[in-house]
Amino acid sequence: xxxxxxxxxxxxxxxxxxxxxxxxxxxxxxxxxxxxxxxxxxxxxxxxxxxxxxxxxxxxxxxxxxxxxxxxxxxxxxxxxxxxxxxxxxxxxxxxxxxxxxxxxxxxxxxxxxxxxxxxxxxxxxxxxxxxxxxxxxxxxxxxxxxxxxxxxxxxxxxxxxxxxxxxxxxxxxxxxxxxxxxxxxxxxxxxxxxxxxxxxxxxxxxxxxxxxxxxxxxxxxxxxxxxxxxxxxxxxxxxxxxxxxxxxxxxxxxxxxxxxxxxxxxxxxxxxxxxxxxxxxxxxxxxxxxxxxxxxxxxxxxxxxxxxxxxxxxxxxxxxxxxxxxxxxxxxxxxxxxxxxxxxxxxxxxxxxxxxxxxxxxxxxxxxxxxxxxxxxxxxxxxxxxxxxxxxxxxxxxxxxxxxxxxxxxxxxxxxxxxxxxxxxxxxxxxxxxxxxxxxxxxxxxxxxxxxxxxxxxxxxxxxxxxxxxxxxxxxxxxxxxxxxxxxxxxxxxxxxxxxxxxxxxxxxxxxxxxxxxxxxxxxxxxxxxxxxxxxxxxxxxxxxxxxxxxxxxxxxxxxxxxxxxxxxxxxxxxxxxxxxxxxxxxxxxxxxxxxxxxxxxxxxxxxxxxxxxxxxxxxxxxxxxxxxxxxxxxxxxxxxxxxxxxxxxxxxxxxxxxxxxxxxxxxxxxxxxxxxxxxxxxxxxxxxxxxxxxxxxxx
Amino acid sequence: xxxxxxxxxxxxxxxxxxxxxxxxxxxxxxxxxxxxxxxxxxxxxxxxxxxxxxxxxxxxxxxxxxxxxxxxxxxxxxxxxxxxxxxxxxxxxxxxxxxx
Numbered sequence: 142x143x144x145x146x147x148x149x150x151x152x153x154x155x156x157x158x159x160x161x162x163x164x165x166x167x168x169x170x171x172x173x174x175x176x177x178x179x180x181x182x183x184x185x186x187x188x189x190x191x192x193x194x195x196x197x198x199x200x201x202x203x204x205x206x207x208x209x210x211x212x213x214x215x216x217x218x219x220x221x222x223x224x225x226x227x228x229x230x231x232x233x234x235x236x237x238x239x240x241x242x243x244x245x246x247x248x249x250x251x252x253x254x255x256x257x258x259x260x261x262x263x264x265x266x267x268x269x270x271x272x273x274x275x276x277x278x279x280x281x282x283x284x285x286x287x288x289x290x291x292x293x294x295x296x297x298x299x300x301x302x303x304x305x306x307x308x309x310x311x312x313x314x315x316x317x318x319x320x321x322x323x324x325x326x327x328x329x330x331x332x333x334x335x336x337x338x339x340x341x342x343x344x345x346x347x348x349x350x351x352x353x354x355x356x357x358x359x360x361x362x363x364x365x366x367x368x369x370x371x372x373x374x375x376x377x378x379x380x381x382x383x384x385x386x387x388x389x390x391x392x393x394x395x396x397x398x399x400x401x402x403x404x405x406x407x408x409x410x411x412x413x414x415x416x417x418x419x420x421x422x423x424x425x426x427x428x429x430x431x432x433x434x435x436x437x438x439x440x441x442x443x444x445x446x447x448x449x450x451x452x453x454x455x456x457x458x459x460x461x462x463x464x465x466x467x468x469x470x471x472x473x474x475x476x477x478x479x480x481x482x483x484x485x486x487x488x489x490x491x492x493x494x495x496x497x498x499x500x501x502x503x504x505x506x507x508x509x510x511x512x513x514x515x516x517x518x519x520x521x522x523x524x525x526x527x528x529x530x531x532x533x534x535x536x537x538x539x540x541x542x543x544x545x546x547x548x549x550x551x552x553x554x555x556x557x558x559x560x561x562x563x564x565x566x567x568x569x570x571x572x573x574x575x576x577x578x579x580x581x582x583x584x585x586x587x588x589x590x591x592x593x594x595x596x597x598x599x600x601x602x603x604x605x606x607x608x609x610x611x612x613x614x615x616x617x618x619x620x621x622x623x624x625x626x627x628x629x630x631x632x633x634x635x636x637x638x639x640x641x642x643x644x645x646x647x648x649x650x651x652x653x654x655x656x657x658x659x660x661x662x663x664x665x666x667x668x669x670x671x672x673x674x675x676x677x678x679x680x681x682x683x684x685x686x687x688x689x690x691x692x693x694x695x696x697x698x699x700x701x702x703x704x705x706x707x708x709x710x711x712x713x714x715x716x717x718x719x720x721x722x723x724x725x726x727x728x729x730x731x732x733x734x735x736x737x738x739x740x741x742x743x744x745x746x747x748x749x750x751x752x753x754x755x756x757x758x759x760x761x762x763x764x765x766x767x768x769x770x771x772x773x774x775x776x777x778x779x780x781x782x783x784x785x786x787x788x789x790x791x792x793x794x795x796x797x798x799x800x801x802x803x804x805x806x807x808x809x810x811x812x813x814x815x816x817x818x819x820x821x822x823x824x825x826x827x828x829x830x831x832x833x834x835x836x837x838x839x840x841x842x
Numbered sequence: 843x844x845x846x847x848x849x850x851x852x853x854x855x856x857x858x859x860x861x862x863x864x865x866x867x868x869x870x871x872x873x874x875x876x877x878x879x880x881x882x883x884x885x886x887x888x889x890x891x892x893x894x895x896x897x898x899x900x901x902x903x904x905x906x907x908x909x910x911x912x913x914x915x916x917x918x919x920x921x922x923x924x925x926x927x928x929x930x931x932x933x934x935x936x937x938x939x940x941x942x
Contacts, residue, residue, distance in 0.1 A: 326931040388928055396933065
């Protein structure tokens with residue numbers, strides 16, 4: 142039955158309206174109209190500004206009568222709006238006293254912090270008209286979508302294999318051969334490929350509305366435009382990036398993204414979003430008024446006692462995440478993405494900022510992180526922290542977790558990179574990393590560790606073995622940006638080469654890295670394109686490059702199909718052998734009579750953890766525990782030394798035989814054998830490993 | 843936009859031409875609502891002359907499916923490329939058979 146109070150009580154410029162409901166925040170469709178609700182603690186007055194789509198001049202400006210303010214919330218229902226053709230914003234009046242934290246400007250038209258869709262940048266890269274006063278315009282959406290019974294997949298954490306990708310980079314290159322390159326719709330066309338590769342979780346770089354023209358500039362050397370390409374700078378936290386949708390120009394980005402999620406789920410692939418709550422696109426005191434600064438600066442931002450912006454993010458400002466109002470906004474946001482978009486999990490960029498109090502000090506029990514860990518709606522969502530920030534807080538292994546939070550394991554990346562380039566000092570650490578980092582996550586278990594060697598930040602896998610130094614000149618910052626701590630080795634020549642020996646070594650080093658990654662406990666993640674040696678030409682910080690530097694070159698898939706095949710079979714090997722993915726640390730011997738994981742040197746049971754480039758890892762899988770037909774053993778031999786070595790193998794029960802699964806020294810297709818096609822090892826006592834190579838053996842009946 | 847709705851013994855044919863967007867979708871919706879209480883077996887959208895469809899238009903199709911023809915077969919006949927793409931990208935092709 143319709144409510145009896147849905148009739149207008151007021152009229153202004155011919156538009157009918159009445160007092161609205163304070164919750165939910167944002168604009169919601171109600172019988173007969175649209176309910177608007179916006180919070181501001183310090184604003185004295187608020188005006189609702191209504192536009193027809195794409196028009197510069199509003200068709201109405203409706204001041205909120207005083208009786209429409211409930212506490213610190215302004216709310217009204219406006220009747221008879223053509224909501225699909227509507228764009229809206231607010232004007233907020235209040236004090237301009239920067240030293241007190243207030244920066245109200247009643248002339249600015251502000252984006253609704255709770256807008257569910259935002260127009261203004263619907264077509265990627267279309268140069269904006271900066272003279273227009275209202276750049277990012279709130280829209281109203283109808284939250285209906287036919288999910289056909291879909292729900293988040295709720296996979297066990299230990300079963301995930303995460304593939305990190307930028308929406309545009311994945312398919313923008315013409316070699317991707319998709320109908321609408323660089324869009325959500327195009328990813329749908331790549332689902333069969335992702336299935337074949339065998340990943341089961343797609344982690345997308347930021348998809349919240351951002352402005353690719355933020356800090357955009359022309360590189361004076363090349364004449365090329367540089368963009369805010371990665372998008373780690375949200376304009377709004379509830380709206381998908383319209384420019385990532387082929388249908389964005391029709392205002393249908395919401396449906397297009399939901400449809401992608403639905404299709405990925407149908408194909409058993411989860412979706413994790415990279416979310417950036419540490420700062421916004423408004424920059425510091427010199428930045429633009431987009432939304433929060435003008436709505437309630439003092440509430441939304443961490444400010445110094447003098448009223449300047451703290452910069453723990455390295456991006457000009459810091460969102461005041463542990464203010465109760467902002468905390469609730471973040472919670473509302475994640476609940477919205479989890480419930481309306483069926484998102485499976487979130488990776489929090491510079492998450493340590495979320496652990497700082499309102500003065501910027503790290504807290505022992507940050508309320509936001511605790512709230513998210515215990516939230517009922519997020520109860521099955523993966524929560525993953527990038528456990529550091531740009532203000533010097535580094536919490537890998539110590540991020541407040543309540544048993545719910547996993548972390549990007551930066552130690553894993555550093556140790557594996559060091560080991561494969563030949564630093565024997567890390568061998569002790571490598572044993573920890575392969576076990577799932579019990580030194581860091583003793584209480585939480587291996588699944589607290591997101592293991593990775595490469596991610597969007599830094600070199601691609603190919604570049605890790607092709608460059609000693611970063612080559613970021615194209616970023617226009619004299620190669621000063623991007624990390625210098627790459628732990629990379631070019632194998633003899635900086636950059637591309639035709640030297641067959643170097644090419645062979647590079648391919649082998651990539652396979653070595655992938656082998657360690659996929660045979661470590663914890664949750665593996667790799668960067669999209671690493672499976673076919675995609676290159677960024679030595680750029681280790683391609684945040685501004687909307688061109689071939691960032692775009693995956695799918696021609697390389699044909700050129701490096703052997704590496705793709707190796708990667709694919711390795712993923713499948715991991716899935717077939719659950720001893721590799723156990724979610725708990727083990728000690729003592731198990732039902733096989735062996736420790737579940739043991740470490741060895743060239744001689745079995747004689748490991749030297751002081752400084753060594755040879756390491757044997759034996760996994761012993763009891764049949765009953767892992768539901769196998771018989772006990773099973775996996776031996777990973779790693780020779781990261783520049784000389785060859787004989788590895789003497791640990792004895793396994795007499796009725797078991799060693800079979801070769803993989804040998805990174807060999808060329809495709811002999812470098813890896815699919816399940817059932819493994820080759821019996823001729824000499825069951827020992828195996829020779831070529832310089833810088835890895836071997837996987839399977840010991841079974 | 844021009845439209846023409848024909849219903850005969852549970853078989854509905856809806857002809858659309860021009861552009862179906864927020865300005866005219868609600869009118870079409872009102873017309874379609876008249877079919878709500880009938881036993882509809884099949885719904886055919888003839889859209890050879892439909893040049894543009896916006897989200898409001900797509901919602902009309904979703905509405906037609908959910909409120910009028912939950913168990914009916916649905917077909918879209920001869921869509922132009924742009925209309926077809928919008929329908930595919932937004933996922934409506936899951937319950938809508940497209941006939942070239």
